[in-house]
Amino acid sequence: MTIENMIKCCDKLTQTENILAQYIIENKNEISKLSIQQLSGKTFVSKSAIHRFCKKIGIDGFNELKVKVVQDIAEESKIENDIDVNFPFLEGDTQGVIAQKLIKLYETTIRDTYKYIDVEKLNTCVSILHKADIIDIYTHAHNSNVAENFMDKMRSIGRIVNCTKSFYDQRCNATASKKNHAALLLSYSGKSTFLQPISEILYKKGIETIWIGRVGSSSVPEHIKHRLYISDRENFKNRISQFSSHIAMQYMLDLIYSCIFKRDYNHNIKYIKEIANIIDKRDITE
Incomplete structure (x- = not known):
């Protein structure tokens, strides 16, 4: 780092x-x-x-x-010819050039996020999530896509993960949380409107809570003690799209899933094989 x-x-x-x-x-x-x-x-x-x-x-x-x-x-x-993550391609770029620039954007974002990883903090967060019987994810907008992808991966190894979308459902879910729950709060900016009220409910109930977002955010409630940082290069508004923040969040959640999987590696491999024909009914012989 x-x-x-x-x-x-x-x-x-x-x-x-x-x-x-x-x-x-x-x-x-x-x-x-x-x-x-x-x-x-x-x-x-x-x-x-x-x-x-x-x-x-x-x-x-x-x-x-x-x-x-x-x-x-x-x-x-x-580092030469570094990519602008907010405007990674120009009007005159060909489709081939855009494809190359997006590769560079992905590489830059992942490399940047990797630099922020504190192995000890990561291990603490993985331990919290591995120990929990139920993991609740709180987020909104485009981060819901990576949250649901993480939920799907975790379900494939028999873990229960919830990802409520509406603020009403989030409040109900947080209020109903028990000691065997752990919470993941995803907010790139650290300024999402759900963050303060949901984290307060979880804090009062003694739920272990982990926030994932951009490094340097000063808006995250102080009572959220577990924090994992991702690349902060993306501008909140002046950008073509949320390319960088999406890739950074996906990378961090994939890393967390991989670390959890590794802790019961042989058991998880066996579980995936056992449920394959139950979950997937497609006739695939290849």
Whole structure:
């Protein structure tokens, strides 16, 4: 994960730490050449505060910060002809060119989302969902498609997943949740109207809740403690379509399904084979 992404994933920076973070992001080429005393002088942030900032974002100290910045600069220099995820193709592009650009968009989005993955947090979320008897998904609009795809995958290994669509049904479902439930809240922006009221109901009932959305969102209710981040490149309104956010959300849910599947791998393989002829009545011999 890049320094910038590590900073975005840190939810509770102080005003002083935010000033320091902004300086580091905007002056990455300069940071590697500075001593901690020089950085302190340029940002008016004490050396001890710089060390605390490093610890908070997951780095041992200032020297490691400098090394990480150099690595990030080297990695960025390798990325050429990066795609604009909001306008990935132009009016004059041929269909063949559009096909190539969408490949690039998919690759860029998945690679970007992969950089935000914190393996420990992912493992915690997978454990919560694996342990739950029932998984309830709360989302709306185009995210309903990836939610239903995840639900279908989970059902194929005998897991119960609910995906209610109307706000009324979501409130009823959240209110009826029991301790053996776990909840997935999908909102790219973190500003969806259902997020606050539904998460409050789940919090009061003690339901383990996981939010998946763009890194850097400041609108997510604080009581949602489990968070998985996806690429934040897509603009909320100025775009051709939700190409990037859709692919990022799909990738994250596919990753979660795969990790859950892996925990009972042999059992799940056996279950899929056992129910194949029950679920699928097509006469397929190939």
